[in-house]
Amino acid sequence: MKFIHTGDLHLDSPFQGLSNSFPEQLWDQVHQSTFLAWQRIVDLAIDQQVDFVVVVGDIFDREHHGVAAEDFFVKQCQRLDQHQIPVYLSYGNHDYQDVATDPLMLPGNVHVFDNKVETKHLQLADHRQVALTGFSYGSRWLEDDVALAYPSRENVDFHIGLLHGAIIQGTDNHYAPFQIEELVAKDYDYWALGHIHKHGIINQQPPIVYCGDPQGRHINEDGEHGCYLVEEENGRLVPHFHPVATITWQTVIVNLPADCVSLPAVRLVISKQLNQQLIGPELTIVRLVIKPRQRLNIDIDRLLDYLQHDSQDHQSICWWVMDIMVKQVTELPAIDKNDIQYWQKAATMVFNKDMIKKLMNDSKLQRYHFLADQVDQQMINQLQEQAEQLLGQRGVSDGDSSN
Template identity: 35%
Template structure:
């Protein structure tokens, strides 16, 4: 039964997109996050006495990998060498293998697959025979299907494992590099497919296992949740997958409601209580949404958002050592929205217009000229339906608040 660790999308050298006013004692944790996570993966491999470690592409974030990053990988590989654990690497769209652009020589236990798929054979300490197949990108934008190059050695007694950095054709989150279908993987009759490129953990099939482990460290607010690697135990009958959380920085979305709150102090206490319940072994970077209706609405919408965020972070860092990266105030005064919808006045028009925009999706169409602009499109990323809905809801809240304020003052 071969035992191994499968990780991908390490992205050494990538910056985590946190706010610039992050406290100094947290800055180093953020800067070192990907390195710390990878180091922990190597420690897990040694602790679990695995037969080998797989990296399925994008070990480095850039084609011109830094000497620091390469030297770091070499030192981690040497830790594995001391325990006779091989390390198998393919390069992806971020770090294509071009003209031997690895300036630092790696120890003898490291095998880097080239632009041709040549099977590598190994025998585990328990006597299991394993063939590994992998392909490194020859350039950043590789849009061909490399699967025809994966030719299975005719040995049914052995285990066959494929490393592939690419996008399953049904996925939409990333650029469609090295596109493939799950059915095409099945046709190869391998025992395990070690995928990379998609930053979200996914099991695309069970027999054989077709696995995206996700990236090892979330780098922005859309990459929420625990990140790390999979520990795999492989047999001819089944595969056992155990996720190992190794990322020292974790992005999360937290929502608090003002419905039963009457003061800013109560709000701070509620936020800090929720942060205190999070794990203490890592830094949580939080996207905080304040929602609901009630007395605090006017105080929150009347305050400068950066001042409110600073005040919450002062309390959060002091009490929990976590960080609120962004604050979204989505509160409303105490209103009955369904009642407003029925009324033939301006507030009713606002509510009905918002519902119509969401149902017909005309807002997205109206934004097309902006996102297709020859200059702007290089700096903008397409908005999801959820993000467009959030923008519409935000506009509704501002309009209703402003109109109600005028009514009260008149």
Template identity: 40%
Template sequence: MVRFIHTADLHLDQTFKNLPIKDDYLQYALSEATLNSFDNLIQTAINEQVDFFLIAGDIYHGARATLRAQFAFSNGMQRLADADIPVYMIYGNHDFDADADHRLKLPKNVYIFGVEPETKYLSTPAGESVAITGFSYDQQWISEDRSEAYPNRDTLVDYHIGLLHGDNSSTDGQKRYAPFNPSQLASHGYDYWALGHIHKGQVIYENPAMVYPGNIQGASFKEDGAKGALIVNLAKGVPAELEFIETAEWQFQHS
């Protein structure tokens, strides 16, 4: 069995400036909320001693990430490195990697996928082999279905995971965000699809599991309720076991 974190849509430098907040303390608390949720997520990964950590895009809220957000992310990655937890990440439509020179160098435990689908491999402490396939955005909008270029399951590994930041083509009318068809994803034979882009946590396909974990901190009343990430347990021949972990200390709620 492998055990890992699946997160996406961190949006570490979102500002909440569009909210009509007059209370200074509340404004300050919300300005810290996303970074605090990220800190809680990193600590959970360390406490749970997961095998690896997946990020399915939109680490930052914009392509020109703030230094504060970059330092927070880099420090989080270093904490995972100190705990011997590798990180596999892609960039999405918000944090697309058009100019990598302005971003801080990350620790060596972080593996970033390129702009074309590629596969990276790891071996867990228990000796199980895992293949992870994904790609990063290099522009804000991607109209074609990049999942068609994903290879079929590597039969030589114990588990094969797809990492994708995009939207179900049957629900995305504009088809600007790497649209995909769940049936097409399933045809690749992977054991799990770690999705990003949709901020509401949901399972869109059962076997294999195709899952959006949602964002780690709501940014408006449209993103109400608990926010966090997933701990995923994968074992051969059984459905993926999903455990939601709430990391956000602040929630938007309708009265």
């Protein structure tokens, strides 16, 4: 038996954050990417003749999604229907709704999980029995330990759990918080998780797996994105990752050689490096991080213009630099060896998830509480780096003014 585990399709994602300079001819490609990712997953399902497809929440990016997104989703489900492939679907925190009044005209092969945890059953072609347990979000937040409502393993050949949620951590747990041990204790064969957009296996046996979003939507969703093809191997369910994203987000770090200080020289080094480091098979949108050996005195906006121009030299655009960060060599004022531990201690007290969230909640951003949920380690590291650079610059200028 084999099935596809996907979720977090975020169809019709608006891709905010790309600037006005983004080329017209790429907009269409970017806008289509979430749709294309879902289409490729359906292609894979048909090609592999899977027994069923599991979609674990956040099919749509917003609860009020466009008709075009609905239509596209339904049409792909119809393709699966034509190949007798059932779909087991739950709604997540982005597309939560009262399942009883779901307006979607879904074909008969699509089975939507109720707003309360329920178990659906499926008989495979070889008569073996599969149980699938899951639920759909009825509201944006779900703070209960929903895992408690999942039944223990039934007397079936395979029992699969669907859960759109996050592991309990800190104080803000709005998305069906759970602990790995709770899921393991159910004795299921596979846990298909959604919500976290980075794909990964968080427990080996049984596999507890985040499928990630099949198409990354911004620079913090970098790297490969796709779905899992889960196959039975020696009685166990083994997930295999399949990339499907057409747009790849990537941070590219370029260390400039010591003599590389002029704008044309920097431009040349970066263009070369970009062609060597890119990982995306189609279009890669790049955040460029430049690390010069000495203080760099060039016009960064101009450099960005040049690089964006360079990428359009090719017949088809395969990379696009969206922004540039320069990591100057002087990062911190010289700190005494004994003091560095105090600096590090202070940094961990300030730059942690709870503190950043508290700052955001105390500020004028309070209305936008969902922003606090977007805080991740990558963002915290960036904040710390930027603060260190600011402190470094302050240290230098203070020194200058005292001269």
